[in-house]
Amino acid sequence: MPLFxxxxxxxxxxxxxxxxxxxxxxxWADTLAEARAHDLKAVFEPADFGLATLDVYDxxxxxxxxxxxxxxxxxxxGSAGPLPALVEYIGYGGGRAFPIEWLPFPxxxxxxxxMDTRGQGSVWSRGDTPDASSGxxxxxxxxxxxxxxxxxxxxxxxxxxxxxxxxEAIGTRAEVDSTRIAVNGQSQGxxxxxxxxxxxxxxxxxxxxxxxxxHFRRAIEITPDDPYPEIARYLQVHRDKxxxxxxxxxxxxxxxxxxxxKAQALYSVGIMDTxxxxxxxxxxxxxxxxxxxxxxxxxxxxxxxxxxxxxxKIRYLRRLWLE
Numbered sequence: 001m002p003l004f005x006x007x008x009x010x011x012x013x014x015x016x017x018x019x020x021x022x023x024x025x026x027x028w029a030d031t032l033a034e035a036r037a038h039d040l041k042a043v044f045e046p047a048d049f050g051l052a053t054l055d056v057y058d059x060x061x062x063x064x065x066x067x068x069x070x071x072x073x074x075x076x077x078g079s080a081g082p083l084p085a086l087v088e089y090i091g092y093g094g095g096r097a098f099p100i101e102w103l104p105f106p107x108x109x110x111x112x113x114x115m116d117t118r119g120q121g122s123v124w125s126r127g128d129t130p131d132a133s134s135g136x137x138x139x140x141x142x143x144x145x146x147x148x149x150x151x152x153x154x155x156x157x158x159x160x161x162x163x164x165x166x167x168e169a170i171g172t173r174a175e176v177d178s179t180r181i182a183v184n185g186q187s188q189g190x191x192x193x194x195x196x197x198x199x200x201x202x203x204x205x206x207x208x209x210x211x212x213x214x215h216f217r218r219a220i221e222i223t224p225d226d227p228y229p230e231i232a233r234y235l236q237v238h239r240d241k242x243x244x245x246x247x248x249x250x251x252x253x254x255x256x257x258x259x260x261x262k263a264q265a266l267y268s269v270g271i272m273d274t275x276x277x278x279x280x281x282x283x284x285x286x287x288x289x290x291x292x293x294x295x296x297x298x299x300x301x302x303x304x305x306x307x308x309x310x311x312x313k314i315r316y317l318r319r320l321w322l323e
Contacts, residue, residue, distance in 0.1 A: 003272060005222070005279045008296075014279055015286040018259060019217060019250045027151060027251055028199055035161045038066030042169040044073055049099045053077055054106050056099045059113060061169040063162035067132040070116040071166065072099045073173070074106035081175030084321040085111040086182045087166050087196075089189035092212060092227050093120055093141055095127020105184075108314045109322055111176045115166040117188075118159060119143065133158055144230035149244050151251045156213070160252070163192045164199055180204055180321050183263075184313070187276060187302065188212045190267075191254050194284060197265070198257025205320065206263040207313050208284075210270050210304040214254035215280040217246060225274045225302075258287040265292040266316055268304045275302040 005011065021027070044057040055078070059071035075083060086105050090096070096116035106112040121127015121138040130137050134146065134155075147153030163183075171178050182205035183193040191213030197206035212227070219228045220235075231249075235242055250256070258265075265288050269281040285294050295312065297305045305312065 004224075004274065005277050008271060011279050011282040013286070014282045016215065016218070016255075016283050018255045018287065019246070019253065020256045021247070021250050024251060024256055031157060031161055032164060032199065035062075035064055035066075035165060038062045040165065040168055040172070042172045044173070047072075047099070051099065051103075054099075054103070055079070059169065061165060063118070063165045064158040065133055067118070068129075069118060069162050069165070070096060070127075070129045071113050071169075072096055072102060073111075073113045073170070074099060074102065075111045075175065076106065076109055079111070079175055081111075082177035083109070083111040083175050084180035084182070084317065085113070085170050085173075085176045086184050086317070087163075087170055088112065088114040089163055089166075089183070089185035089192035090114070090117050090120070090125070091185070091187040091189050092143075093123030094125040095121020095129070095138060097125035101125065104310055104314060108318065110317070111170065111173060113166060113170040115163060118162060119155075131155070131158065142227060142230040144227050145234040148231070148234070148248050149241060151248050154248050154252065156252045160192060160195045160199075163196050167196060167200060167203070178202070182207060182317060186210060186304065194254045194261065195252075195257045197263040198260040201262045203263045205317065206261060206265045207316075208265065209268045209309060210273055210276050210302055211254060211267065211281060211284060212276050213252060214258075214276070214284040216249040216253050218283070219277060219280045223274065223277055227275075254284045255287050258284045259289065261288050262290060264290060264320075266313065267292070267294040268309050269294060269296055270300040270302055270304045271296060271298045272300060273302045273304070
């Protein structure tokens with residue numbers, strides 16, 4: 001895959017103006033207050049998957065509108081704590097699958113919760129959480145234009161709220177050190193990590209790999225590969241809805257969350273990424289005000305650093321919290 005975005009030297013300093021509505025903070029404060037009016041009711045049921053070195057739990061908690069969200073929670077067997085913790089969010093189209101697919105971080109000594117993705121989990125890994133607000137079972141994409149004409153009904157309002165509540169769910173565990181919580185994910189999961197770090201000032205570390213949901217205005221104009229083109233195709237048909245769509249997206253754009261992030265940030269970017277273009281990743285990264293690093297993978301597409309970068313993330317967290 002050849003280079004298709006702007007030159008790397010330009011991307012490293014690319015910091016476009018943010019399209020931020022005046023009521024951005026009020027909208028999210030109201031959204032989270034509505035969610036917190038419902039009892040979190042975080043339930044951790046022991047589950048046996050034959051993993052001798054990890055304790056595994058089937059998790060259920062209340063997300064957006066009190067709707068029940070699934071996940072897996074794992075910790076080193078018999079750990080009493082206090083343990084640093086990490087919440088994982090999943091890429092577009094994926095679901096929580098099986099615990100055996102999420103071994104690296106709990107095996108490295110972290111308390112770990114992977115959140116199922118409402119309504120998704122039907123493309124490359126299975127999910128178990130319906131999108132109850134829309135009445136939809138886990139299904140194949142797309143999700144990018146569901147409810148997109150109004151910020152109140154847009155799909156990602158529900159998903160970002162679920163992601164915040166997942167952090168609150170792991171915080172109920174007695175063995176978790178609430179002063180050492182990180183958020184992590186690739187693609188859509190990276191975008192959710194940035195959103196949560198922007199909404200929860202107590203998050204200490206944000207690990208965002210090739211993040212999706214960043215700099216929508218540019219992404220939907222230049223990106224050749226789904227999911228961003230779902231929005232472009234919608235606007236090809238709904239030609240009179242461009243302003244309404246861009247207005248809605250401004251409440252969910254990662255640039256606005258990145259600018260609010262208090263967490264220490266480690267991003268990664270694939271310089272040949274045709275799904276989450278590198279310029280959109282740098283646009284987000286360059287708005288982070290605090291301590292930050294970015295790992296550049298020059299000849300990689302959306303796979304970014306793959307397992308090599310996973311090793312680097314474990315080393316990064318261990319240096320911060322376990323050494």
